[in-house]
Amino acid sequence: MPELPEAEITKRKLAPLIKKTIVSFSCDWPRGLRVVRSTRDINRDIRGRRVRGIRRHGKVIFLDLGERIIAFHQRMSGRLEIPPRSTKPTKHVHHILTFSDGSALWFHDPRKFGVVWYGKPEEVKKEPYHRTLGSDGLAITLSDFKARLREHRGMIKPLLLRQDVVAGIGNITADETLWEARIHPKRHVHTLKDADLNRLFRAMKNVLDLGIRAEGSTLRDWAHPDGESGKFQEYLKVYGRGGEKCPRSPTPIKRMVVGGRGTWICSKCQRL
């Protein structure tokens, strides 16, 4: 989803669905389904179930349906939408829940990387992605954060992106966090001192908090369920800003590739 802040805003704005009764599920991209992989089976099984609550862990959003659960991962281009009543789904809407009051939830996903899990809560929990998820970035404590990082070797940025280490950090959060903590993305974790990890932790919390207060980043596909845009992109210090100057120094921001991902840094603030 975009990343943790976008998932959090999505979760909050899906709150109107709570207590609604589902009348149908439809899907034109069953390859995105997990656990129960048949559109017909889900449709038959889901009818009449009510949304009891909505949760988020890392980048995943869960609708609690009591004996069942439906979970969404928006991956690169996904977006959950509550469309105005009786709107026709557009080209990239691949999954639709409709409710007894005539409202709907759409999963809009041009690149079709998004994933929808449907099944019993225990079954969904056992799925590879969920089974290995680490503590959520908002919830994790300083001591856990440091302990989890110190279990591994290698470059810090790819490690921050691993959802089994900390759940919710994506490419934007990682670059912004490392810039704020003045740590080079290629620094190896085992060379980081305790003070570095403390700064990294604070930076991550600050970036996540700002991302949420700015209501996520609308760069391309992602938007709020009600169609509003996020504003976090206006506050980004380095991500996607190659050539612009670093807010802390006259140095131009540089783009590089780290762990196969586009990465933006200030080479003055972030030394190897």
Next chain:
DNA sequence: CATTACCTGCAA
């Protein structure tokens, strides 16, 4: 580790 695959759209 790095690279590729999964998809589509958009900008250079």
Next chain:
DNA sequence: TTGCAGGTAATG
């Protein structure tokens, strides 16, 4: 036409 995109899994 090429390269790139907020993610992850499957390969060398």
